[in-house]
Amino acid sequence: MIARMRQAALRTLLVVSERPHPWAFLRDRLDPDLVTVAWARPADAGRSGTPWMLAGAGADAAALAGFRDRLLCWRWVGPPPANLPAPAASCRDWHQLAADVERALAVRVAGVRLAPGCGLVLPDGSYLPRAAGLEALLAAHPDGLALGPPTARLRDAGRRAAELLRRHGLPLRVAWDAGRLALTEDAGVRPA
Amino acid sequence: MFAPPEVLLLEDDLQELSALEAIVRGLSLEPVTASGPRQALARLDHHRPLLAVIDLDMSRAPAAERRTGVHDVLRRLHARHLNCIPLVFSAGVETIDDQARVYESHPHALFQSKRHGLPRLLQRIESLLGGRVGDLALRRGVVEHVPSGRTINHRVAVTLVAARRANRSVVLRDSDARAARRFGDWLDEVGSTVLVRALGGRHYQLAPREPAPGDGR
Numbered sequence: 499m500i501a502r503m504r505q506a507a508l509r510t511l512l513v514v515s516e517r518p519h520p521w522a523f524l525r526d527r528l529d530p531d532l533v534t535v536a537w538a539r540p541a542d543a544g545r546s547g548t549p550w551m552l553a554g555a556g557a558d559a560a561a562l563a564g565f566r567d568r569l570l571c572w573r574w575v576g577p578p579p580a581n582l583p584a585p586a587a588s589c590r591d592w593h594q595l596a597a598d599v600e601r602a603l604a605v606r607v608a609g610v611r612l613a614p615g616c617g618l619v620l621p622d623g624s625y626l627p628r629a630a631g632l633e634a635l636l637a638a639h640p641d642g643l644a645l646g647p648p649t650a651r652l653r654d655a656g657r658r659a660a661e662l663l664r665r666h667g668l669p670l671r672v673a674w675d676a677g678r679l680a681l682t683e684d685a686g687v688r689p690a
Numbered sequence: 691m692f693a694p695p696e697v698l699l700l701e702d703d704l705q706e707l708s709a710l711e712a713i714v715r716g717l718s719l720e721p722v723t724a725s726g727p728r729q730a731l732a733r734l735d736h737h738r739p740l741l742a743v744i745d746l747d748m749s750r751a752p753a754a755e756r757r758t759g760v761h762d763v764l765r766r767l768h769a770r771h772l773n774c775i776p777l778v779f780s781a782g783v784e785t786i787d788d789q790a791r792v793y794e795s796h797p798h799a800l801f802q803s804k805r806h807g808l809p810r811l812l813q814r815i816e817s818l819l820g821g822r823v824g825d826l827a828l829r830r831g832v833v834e835h836v837p838s839g840r841t842i843n844h845r846v847a848v849t850l851v852a853a854r855r856a857n858r859s860v861v862l863r864d865s866d867a868r869a870a871r872r873f874g875d876w877l878d879e880v881g882s883t884v885l886v887r888a889l890g891g892r893h894y895q896l897a898p899r900e901p902a903p904g905d906g907r
Contacts, residue, residue, distance in 0.1 A: 507859045507893030518790030530857040536797060537790070615859060615887070615895050623900030628890045 514554035567651035569631040585644040602637035631659040642680025694831040698742040702751040718830035726755025746780035764795035824884035859893040
C-alpha cells in the first residue's frame with residue numbers, strides 16, 4: 499500500500515533551531531489539524547521539503563538558500579541573520595511566534611481559508627488542492643510575503659497563484675509591491 | 691475473509707509483551723510480536739502493521755537481537771511503512787531531548803510514557819484505532835458509519851480512519867487509490883459527513899464534508 503513520500507503532503511511549519519525545544523512547544527500548541535510542525539537543525543534545514551512557513555532562530559542561515567525561489571512565510575525569533583533568502587518577520591520570542599502562526603492559520607479572505615491538512619476551502623465550501631503558494635499568501639495577508647530578489651521562479655509561482663484565483667473565479671488578485679507579494683481583494687466584488 | 695489490522699509490538703520484557711498482546715487482541719486487532727529489534731525488522735519484511743507500539747529500551751533483549759537498534763526499526767517504518775503509526779511506549783520519552791532523538795529517526799512518531807502504565811496505553815490505542823472521525827467509528831478493526839450502522843472492512847478504509855485520528859495523510863499506490871475512491875463512493879452512498887480527499891502526490895486524507903452555503907447545517 500505504501501509508496502515513497504517525495505515531500506511532505508501536509509501543511510508544514512519548519513522549525514530551524516539547534517535545540518528541539520521550540521519544535522516541541524509549537525507541536526504541542528498549534529492545531530495539528532491545520533499544521534504539522536517539523537524540526538531541523540540549521541545545518542540540515544536545506545534537506546527539508548518546502549514548508550508553508552519557516553520559523554528559525556540563531557545566526558546560521560546558510561543552508562536555507564535553497565528556499566530562495568519559494569513562496570513561503572518567514573519568521574525569525576530575535577534578529578534575523580543577514581543571509582536569509584528573504585526578509586523574515588522578527589518575533590521577540592517563541593510565544594509571540596506561536597501567536598503569530600495561530601493568527602496566520604485562521605486568516606479568512608473573501609471567504610477563502612486554509613483547509614485542514616493542506617489546500618484551501620473556497621467560499622462555496624469546495625476544496626482546492628495543490629495551492630501551496632496561495633496558502634502562504636493567505637497566511638501573510640494583509641501585509642503580503644516579503645520576498646528576496648524576484649527570480650524567474652518566484653515570478654512563475656506568483657503567476658501560478660494568480661491563475662488559480664482566476665480559474666476559480668475568486669474575487670482576489672496577486673499583487674507585487676515593493677518587494678512584497680500580496681493577496682488583495684477585488685474592489686466591489688463580494689464573495690459568493 | 692476479513693483479516694484484522696495488524697499491530698507490531700516491540701517489547702523486550704516478555705511479560706509486558708504478553709500483556710500488550712492481550713490488549714491488542716482485546717481490541718480485535720492482530721498482534722505481531724517482536725522481543726528485539728532484529729525480530730521486528732524481520733516481521734516488517736512480511737507484515738504491514740497499521741500501528742507499531744515500540745519500547746526504546748532493549749536492554750533485556752538477547753545480544754543477537756541488539757545488533758540492530760530500535761532506531762533502525764523506526765527508520766524502516768519511516769522509509770517503507772509510511773502508513774504505519776509508530777507509538778513509542780517507553781520510559782525514555784519524558785524529555786524533549788528524548789523525543790527529539792526519536793524524531794530524527796521517525797518524524798511522525800507519537801509518544802506514550804511507560805510511567806503512566808498499560809491502562810493509559812490501552813486508552814491511547816483505543817483513541818487511535820477505536821475513535822471517531824465525523825460520523826465514522828473504527829470498531830474492532832472495521833469502519834462503521836454510525837448513523838446507518840453499515841460497515842466496511844477494507845484495509846484502506848481502516849488505514850484512512852486511523853491516519854486521520856493521528857492527523858496524518860495516507861500515501862497510496864494506484865490500486866489502493868482505487869480502493870480509496872471506492873471508499874469515497876461508499877461514504878457518499880451512506881450519506882456520511884466525511885469524505886476522502888486527494889491531497890495530491892498520492893496522499894489522501896479523510897476530511898469533514900463542507901456544508902454547502904445556505905444548506906442550514
